[in-house]
Amino acid sequence: MATVSYHLKEPGGDKPTALFIWFNPQNGQPRIRIYTGDKIHPDQWEGGDAQRAKTPKRGPETERNKAINTNNERMAKRLLDHWAQCRAAGKLPTAEELRAVVEPEVPGTPEPERFRPLPDFLAYLSRMEKKNSPNTVRSHRTTYNHLAVFVAKSSRSLEYSDMTREWKDRFAGYLSEEQKLADSSVNKQLKILKEFLADAADHQRTPRIDVKGWSWKFAEPAVLALTTGELAQLEALTGLPPYLENARGLWLLMAYTGLRYSDAMTLRPEHDKGETLQLVPKKTTDIKATVYVRKPARALLNKWWAGELRPISNAKLNQYIKVVCELAGIDELTEQITYYAQTSRPHKVTKKKYLRISCHSARRTYTTLSFAKDIPLELIMQATGHVNAKTTLRYNQTTIARQVEVSRRAWGEDE
Structure with a gap:
């Protein structure tokens, strides 16, 4: 029995491609290729047994895809009916005759497909x-x-x-x-x-749209850094359950190195050069970051290489580090400002500091404390992988507590 199947001319392409029929007489004669006159993007086509244009349940169904499916069903029926009539009359239709059968379904000037x-x-x-x-x-x-x-x-x-x-x-x-x-x-x-x-x-779904000016005025939400004293509280914390101890170690590793979460979680032995870590950050792939490995960072790196520190998701680390900081007594009251309506409506709430500590706080802690230790800007940028000094300077967070801490040390008034 003759069969009809539908195929894409370029199924692996990234733009709309011609849709054609393989008509197989199943009598030892070669297959006949018949173009339907339709084009469809490979992403919109279900091959295999389905052989249909996709009409997904999520989002609006495209009228174009439904029309293609209807047209294909009609063409398949016409081809098979014509084949059966010819065989009943004792003759074999030619390829030209079969193509002529479906011509009424193929408009002379196809309407361009409308993408949405x-x-x-x-x-x-x-x-x-x-x-x-x-x-x-x-x-x-x-x-x-x-x-x-x-x-x-x-x-x-x-x-x-x-x-x-x-x-x-x-x-x-x-x-x-x-x-x-x-x-x-x-x-x-x-x-x-x-x-x-x-x-x-x-993907040639639309001409390039001018998106110049497609922005929204906003102010970056403040990400808090820990002071030297608060960092010492976190370092001194003991008796944590394993999952919180693991979170504490991961966060401290980022605070000691300034690495982003994505870079810290993908550290490999080849990045470890002894006194430094050297890697290309995932976010800024055109520059290499070089980070000095402090003694406490070395101890954590050794645990990481030994599998004693385990990577966890960003969401979990953000959740656990708040618990760890609360247990460490990092509970100073802070004001958090969230801006709405293009900064015209600031919304202020008071929160204990541990509630505002996140993965990114570790990177900000590294930068802030590096400035406090008088490490030159260019060396901090080399460690953080920043290419713009303004970005690095935004990380330098001067809190009242830090101002008091640094000023006392500078004037020799440490208690």
Whole structure:
């Protein structure tokens, strides 16, 4: 019995490719290739037994994909019916005759496929899952969810042509006013959206969209550093359960070296050069970081190489280090300011310091205390992997406690 199957001309490509039929007579005669006149992106096609254009449950179904599936079903029926009629009449149809059977389903001038942002964003997330960390994919999926809700509230589908600067202002206003996102979060959503639009242009889903001015005024939330005294409290803490002792060790390793979480969790023996660690940071791959290994850092590195320190997730380390700092008595009252509506609405709350300590606090502690020890700026930048002095200087956190601590030492008034 003759069979019909559908295939992509370039299934491994990164742009829309022609869709064609293999018609197999199953009588010893060669297969016949018949083009359907449709094109589809490989990301939108389910091969194997399905052989259908995707119409995902999440996000709006594309009318184009549904039309392709309907057209394919009609063409398959016409081909098989014509084949059966010819065989019943005792003749074999030619390839030209079979192609003519499906010509009514192939318009002379195919209407260009209309791509839309929401289905393309889902495909973008699927590609990200193969090469990015779960946390990165999760943050991008959050942006997609915000976008999908915003589009649903507008009661009309979103086109790439809609995504102007005025549209950006409406979307950002929605995030700020209705979703109550802080300014830094709004700016992050816009940054991720710009990354998606660049990817969509690279995949020829849309002409490149001008995203100049797609930003949101914000103030970086303050990340606290520990003072020398507080660091000593953390170092002196004993009697912790193993999981908290492990978290304490990981955090101290970052505080002693200034490494980001992503770099500290991926340290390898080849990075250890004895007196220094030398590695290319994951975030700034165009510069090598060189970090002096202090004695307490060496002890922790030896544990890391021996497997006595174990990597844990960023979220878990952020959670556990707060508990560790509370047990160490790092409980000074601090004021936390979160900014909304492009910094026009500051929201202030008082929190004990241990509640505000995170993985990034370790890096800030390293930088702040290095400045306090009069280590030159260029050497601190070499350790942190910063290429801009302004970035490093932002890490230099002068608190009242630190100001008192440094001033007493400078004037010889230590108690």
